[in-house]
Amino acid sequence: MPSAHDLTAPVATPFEGIWPALLTPLTAGLDIDIPVMAEHCLFLLRSGCQGVTPFGTTGEGPSFTVAERMAAVDGLIAHGVPAHRILVSTSCAALPDVVELTRHALAVGAHGCLMLPPFFLKGVPDQGVIDAYRWVIDAVADRRLRLYLYHIPQVAGVALGHSVIRTLKDRYPDVIVGIKDSGCDRAASLDRADAFMSEVKVYVGNEPDLQVLAAKGSPGAVSGIANVMPYLVRRLVAEHDSPNAAADLQRVQAFLAILGGYGMTAAFKGIMAHLHGQPGWRRVRPPLVVLNDAEHTRLKQQMDAFGIDTATS
Amino acid sequence: MPSAHDLTAPVATPFEGIWPALLTPLTAGLDIDIPVMAEHCLFLLRSGCQGVTPFGTTGEGPSFTVAERMAAVDGLIAHGVPAHRILVSTSCAALPDVVELTRHALAVGAHGCLMLPPFFLKGVPDQGVIDAYRWVIDAVADRRLRLYLYHIPQVAGVALGHSVIRTLKDRYPDVIVGIKDSGCDRAASLDRADAFMSEVKVYVGNEPDLQVLAAKGSPGAVSGIANVMPYLVRRLVAEHDSPNAAADLQRVQAFLAILGGYGMTAAFKGIMAHLHGQPGWRRVRPPLVVLNDAEHTRLKQQMDAFGIDTATS
Numbered sequence: 001m002p003s004a005h006d007l008t009a010p011v012a013t014p015f016e017g018i019w020p021a022l023l024t025p026l027t028a029g030l031d032i033d034i035p036v037m038a039e040h041c042l043f044l045l046r047s048g049c050q051g052v053t054p055f056g057t058t059g060e061g062p063s064f065t066v067a068e069r070m071a072a073v074d075g076l077i078a079h080g081v082p083a084h085r086i087l088v089s090t091s092c093a094a095l096p097d098v099v100e101l102t103r104h105a106l107a108v109g110a111h112g113c114l115m116l117p118p119f120f121l122k123g124v125p126d127q128g129v130i131d132a133y134r135w136v137i138d139a140v141a142d143r144r145l146r147l148y149l150y151h152i153p154q155v156a157g158v159a160l161g162h163s164v165i166r167t168l169k170d171r172y173p174d175v176i177v178g179i180k181d182s183g184c185d186r187a188a189s190l191d192r193a194d195a196f197m198s199e200v201k202v203y204v205g206n207e208p209d210l211q212v213l214a215a216k217g218s219p220g221a222v223s224g225i226a227n228v229m230p231y232l233v234r235r236l237v238a239e240h241d242s243p244n245a246a247a248d249l250q251r252v253q254a255f256l257a258i259l260g261g262y263g264m265t266a267a268f269k270g271i272m273a274h275l276h277g278q279p280g281w282r283r284v285r286p287p288l289v290v291l292n293d294a295e296h297t298r299l300k301q302q303m304d305a306f307g308i309d310t311a312t313s
Numbered sequence: 314m315p316s317a318h319d320l321t322a323p324v325a326t327p328f329e330g331i332w333p334a335l336l337t338p339l340t341a342g343l344d345i346d347i348p349v350m351a352e353h354c355l356f357l358l359r360s361g362c363q364g365v366t367p368f369g370t371t372g373e374g375p376s377f378t379v380a381e382r383m384a385a386v387d388g389l390i391a392h393g394v395p396a397h398r399i400l401v402s403t404s405c406a407a408l409p410d411v412v413e414l415t416r417h418a419l420a421v422g423a424h425g426c427l428m429l430p431p432f433f434l435k436g437v438p439d440q441g442v443i444d445a446y447r448w449v450i451d452a453v454a455d456r457r458l459r460l461y462l463y464h465i466p467q468v469a470g471v472a473l474g475h476s477v478i479r480t481l482k483d484r485y486p487d488v489i490v491g492i493k494d495s496g497c498d499r500a501a502s503l504d505r506a507d508a509f510m511s512e513v514k515v516y517v518g519n520e521p522d523l524q525v526l527a528a529k530g531s532p533g534a535v536s537g538i539a540n541v542m543p544y545l546v547r548r549l550v551a552e553h554d555s556p557n558a559a560a561d562l563q564r565v566q567a568f569l570a571i572l573g574g575y576g577m578t579a580a581f582k583g584i585m586a587h588l589h590g591q592p593g594w595r596r597v598r599p600p601l602v603v604l605n606d607a608e609h610t611r612l613k614q615q616m617d618a619f620g621i622d623t624a625t626s
Contacts, residue, residue, distance in 0.1 A: 062406035062433035066378075093375035093406060093433075095599060118600045120375035120406075120432055122468050125576070128600035135599050155435050157470055158600065263438070286408065286448050287431045287441035287471065 007045055007082045011111055013146050014177040014201040016219040017050035018234045019087050020226035021058040021205070023268055024072075026283040032064065032072045033280065038079030040227075040272075041086075043310075047230040050220070051085035051111055052076075057155050057182070058224040058265055061089045062119070063285045066097045070104045083109035087222070091116035091150060095132060099139045112146035114180055114222070119156040129164050137172055147175050151192075152182040152205065159183075162195055169200055180205050180222045181213075189213060207233065207252045214240035224264070225255060228271050229313045258302045266291050267299060274300045275310050320358055320395050324424055326459050327490040327514040329532040330363035331547045332400050333539035334371040334518070336581055337385075339596040345377065345385045346593065351392030353540075353585075354399075356623075360543040363533070364398040364424055365389075370468050370495070371537035371578055374402045375432070376598045379410050383417045396422035400535070404429035404463060408445060412452045425459035427493055427535070432469040442477050450485055460488050464505075465495040465518065472496075475508055482513055493518050493535045494526075502526060520546065520565045527553035537577070538568060541584050542626045571615045579604050580612060587613045588623050 022044075025036040041052045054076070055061030055069055064072070069088075077083050090101035090113045102113050115136065117129045137145065149168070153159035160179070169176045179196065181189050182205025189209055193202045193216040204213045204221040214237045226233040236248050259267045266284050270291045273281035282290050291299060307313075335357075338349040354365045367389070368374030368382055377385070382401075390396050403414035403426045415426050428449065430442045450458065462481070466472035473492070482489045492509065494502050495518025502522055506515045506529040517526045517534040527550045539546040549561050572580045579597050583604045586594035595603050604612060620626075 057434070060434070063408070063431065065407045065409050068407070068409070094378045094381070095376070096378050096381070118376065120468070121370070121373070121600055122470075123576075124600040125602050128602045131599035131602065155433070157435075263436075286444035287434060287437040289438050289441045289444065 005048070007085065011051060011084050013112065014148075014219070015050060015087070015111060018048070018220055018226050018230060018237065019051040019053045019222050020044050020049055020230065021056040021222050021224045022052050022054045023227050023265070023272060024054070024059045024064070025281055026285060028280070028283075030283060030285050032068055034072055034075035035079060036278070036280070037072060038076050038081055041076055041081045044226070044230055045081070045085060048234050049226060049230050051087055052081065053087040053089060053114060053222045055089040055091070056114065056150070056180075056222065057152055058227075058268065059089070060265060060285055060288065061091055062093070066092065066100050069101060073104065073108060073110065077108060084111050086110045087112050087114055087148065089114040089116075089150065091119070093118050093120040095135045098136050102136055102140050102145065103142075106140070106142050106144050112148060112177065114148040114150050116150045116152070116156050117158040117160065119158055122157045124158060126161050126164050129158060129160065130167050133168055134171070137175055143174070145175050146177050147172075148178040148180055148203070149176065150180045150182070154184060162192070165192075165196055165200060169196070176200055178203055182206055186212065190216065193218065204237075207236070208249065208256070210236035210252070211240045211245050211249055224268060225252065227268060228275060228308060229255070231313055255306065258299070258306065262291060262295060262299060263288060270296050270299050271303055271308075274303055275308060318361070320398065324364060324397050326425070327461075327532070328363060328400070328424060331361070331533055331539050331543060331550065332364040332366045332535050333357050333362055333543065334369040334535050334537045335365050335367045336540050336578070336585060337367070337372045337377070338594055339598060341593070341596075343596060343598050345381055347385055347388035348392060349591070349593070350385060351389050351394055354389055354394045357539070357543055358394070358398060361547050362539060362543050364400055365394065366400045366402060366427060366535045368402040368404070369427065369463070369535065370465055371540075371581065372402070373578060373598055373601065374404055375406070379405065379413050382414060386417065386421060386423065390421060397424050399423045400425050400427055400461065402427040402429075402463065404432065406431050406433040408448045411449050415449055415453050415458065416455075419453070419455050419457050425461060425490065427461045427463050429463045429465070429469050430471040430473065432471055435470045437471055439474050439476050442471060442473065443480050446481050447484070450488055456487070458488050459490050461491040461493055461516070462489065463493045463495070467497060475505070478505075478509055478513060482509070489513055491516055495519055499525065503529065506531065517550070520549070521562065521569070523549035523565070524553045524558050524562055537581060538565065540581060541588060541621060542568070544626055568619065571612070571619065575604060575608060575612065576601060583609050583612050584616055584621070587616055588621060
């Protein structure tokens with residue numbers, strides 16, 4: 001079990017270890033609950049995570065405005081989360097909004113940015129995806145920028161093909177440092193790892209792939225499950241060749257099988273509410289829907305049977 | 314052929330006639346070219362359209378920030394487009410942004426608002442879609458609000474099922490006045506028309522359905538093709554039972570067959586550049602891509618053969 005590490009220590013670029021895809025706690029008015037979010041970040045950092053990744057898909061990122069997201073990042077830092085341990089997902093449909101979030105992340109000293117392609121229009125050509133990333137990188141024009149590409153085509157509706165990654169890495173070798181791979185298509189993930197791992201680190205977004213991608217050299221994960229079981233996710237990266245890895249992987253799969261019976265983010269938040277005794281964690285912003293009481297009761301029973309210890313799991 | 318109508322005259326609610334899904338012209342810096350956009354609106358209104366609909370899908374709406382969209386609506390009005398002939402598409406992934414655009418539309422006296430469900434997260438339940446519309450309607454809390462629901466699941470990734478429409482209409486009978494149906498599934502559109510037309514007007518977004526939906530009582534369209542052939546689209550609504558309608562419909566289908574060889578919005582903009590002799594119209598914002606010169610030359614030849622007269626088509 002990892003001990004607490006020195007949060008002021010520098011972070012390697014590209015990063016190593018676990019940077020959970022942060023859930024976003026909400027107030028009764030469905031605004032971001034910044035103190036609770038910061039408390040969760042500090043809990044994860046104390047639990048061996050190297051950093052945190054706010055506003056990805058699990059974190060309902062695009063459900064929040066640019067102003068809400070900037071205020072939350074500022075708030076996390078004000079509450080003691082070290083800026084260099086925050087990887088900000090800057091994804092928006094409108095590129096000037098991505099530029100604003102990226103500039104803000106750099107201004108506050110965040111580790112880097114995680115960026116989806118614009119996700120409203122569908123069937124766009126690779127050239128359009130390349131142009132979108134170029135728009136942001138050229139507009140920001142800041143040599144401190146470290147960008148992680150975010151591949152989750154089943155949600156974004158837009159994929160990052162090899163030619164997109166290749167073209168961007170060739171043009172911006174110092175900026176493009178990683179890919180968060182949440183494609184949930186293992187064969188494609190292994191292809192991507194073979195094609196790019198030596199130049200652009202591939203990070204795991206789909207936890208069943210933790211072990212196989214770690215074996216390919218993946219140095220870490222931006223994981224939803226790490227919100228509730230950071231130690232388990234960390235072991236599957238750091239000790240992927242240990243004899244215990246098979247049992248850990250089975251546990252990941254059993255957990256996902258339970259979650260599959262619910263909306264993913266609502267279920268994660270229900271588990272947070274249960275584990276930490278904070279009912280407010282259940283809230284989601286529309287278009288997501290809170291688990292109803294019957295679902296929440298069933299999920300709690302399933303979690304009690306599954307067994308999560310927040311100090312060791 | 315319709316003559317120019319009195320632009321100061323009141324507009325019925327729900328609207329009748331053609332409110333084109335406005336293309337968004339861009340400057341060399343890929344900002345919205347407000348003077349050209351206003352000129353295009355006034356051209357369409359002089360060509361018998363009853364109003365205009367900025368920032369839908371054809372208009373690349375979500376590619377523009379809230380501030381850009383509000384400035385453009387203000388600019389159209391400043392350039393002489395009557396506010397009550399503007400139906401503002403307010404669609405954003407973050408609901409507070411939709412609220413801001415909706416309040417602005419009401420403040421400037423727009424005819425109404427066209428709203429997509431939040432379009433980032435996928436697989437969301439009907440209840441979540443209902444909650445999203447309720448969020449906006451309740452936050453705006455303005456009895457002037459007239460809302461048109463926007464159904465285009467193949468792009469938004471989120472459909473408006475009958476239970477969503479039913480629930481919203483029952484709860485907000487004065488607010489929910491129409492549906493823009495761009496689902497491109499005729500059987501489903503006819504079902505929707507049968508279920509709702511007497512209470513919630515169904516407007517055509519997919520032009521091959523103009524005649525059949527007009528026969529079901531659809532009073533108009535929010536049409537991309539109307540940017541370039543407003544008279545044709547108008548006839549297919551107003552004279553759907555004329556003997557000439559079959560030939561008009563064939564023309565729509567022939568036009569769409571040509572467009573199908575290109576990216577839709579880029580092709581529309583290429584046609585605008587050609588018809589109006591304004592090369593700047595070709596520009597699109599990423600993730601869309603401008604037609605390359607070979608494509609543009611081919612499209613111009615196809616349009617010359619097809620034959621569009623901006624004064625009569």
